[in-house]
Amino acid sequence: MAAGDERRRPTTVLLFSGKRKCGKDYVTDAIHKRIGPEKCVIIRLSGPIKKYWAQTKSLQFDELLSDGEMKEQHRKAMIDWSENIRFNDYGYFCRMAIEMYDQNKSKEIWIVSDARRKTDIAWFKANYNNVKLIRITADECTRKERGWTFIQGVDDAQSECDLDDQLGWDWIVQNNKGDNCNDFINEIVNSTLTL
Numbered sequence: 001m002a003a004g005d006e007r008r009r010p011t012t013v014l015l016f017s018g019k020r021k022c023g024k025d026y027v028t029d030a031i032h033k034r035i036g037p038e039k040c041v042i043i044r045l046s047g048p049i050k051k052y053w054a055q056t057k058s059l060q061f062d063e064l065l066s067d068g069e070m071k072e073q074h075r076k077a078m079i080d081w082s083e084n085i086r087f088n089d090y091g092y093f094c095r096m097a098i099e100m101y102d103q104n105k106s107k108e109i110w111i112v113s114d115a116r117r118k119t120d121i122a123w124f125k126a127n128y129n130n131v132k133l134i135r136i137t138a139d140e141c142t143r144k145e146r147g148w149t150f151i152q153g154v155d156d157a158q159s160e161c162d163l164d165d166q167l168g169w170d171w172i173v174q175n176n177k178g179d180n181c182n183d184f185i186n187e188i189v190n191s192t193l194t195l
């Protein structure tokens, strides 16, 4: 690392994970709004994958990013394609996502919205200080109401299940229908800003 680069590293990395439709985007968007875009940025590890996919398949990138049908139609193919690349270089998409969302490394706080593998956690911990791990959970009933249905090859794949037995979460938060998610959003925001 060149002299002076140290101050261009984030002070905190909030690394979120959780199963499909548990509310990762919902919660991370809320935290991003609360902390503010001057200080923090959302880094989506799936961003570079979707960008590549959109370019090569002539799809709308925004639609692939959003919570819609198109993402679901292409999810399995994107997982299979990205596995091959990750197999040879587990940090590849982490680095690409940082380049995509905070190229100038100007933000103090990174909110990584979609860690899916132990290697994602390992890569961030190996490269950055103060990485906080947050697992969002929601019961199947709630997830179904949000549009989730079980898809073989997706919901039983490594991308969904690898972090099921991960230990050492800094927060495990329940985001079920009826839960007041403002409480844990406040707690995460307050503890991040007082670091």
Ligand SMILES: Nc1ncnc2c1ncn2[C@@H]1O[C@H](COP(=O)(O)OP(=O)(O)OP(=O)(O)O)[C@@H](O)[C@H]1O
Binding pocket: 018, 019, 020, 021, 022, 023, 024, 025, 026, 027, 067, 146, 175, 181
């Ligand atoms: N606490 C909540 N209150 C109200 N709506 C919520 C809440 N959490 C999630 N939702 C809604 O549920 C849907 C799925 O949530 P979201 O897209 O955040 O899930 P996700 O975990 O990011 O899913 P995926 O893994 O498919 O990207 C969205 O329409 C979102 O607005």
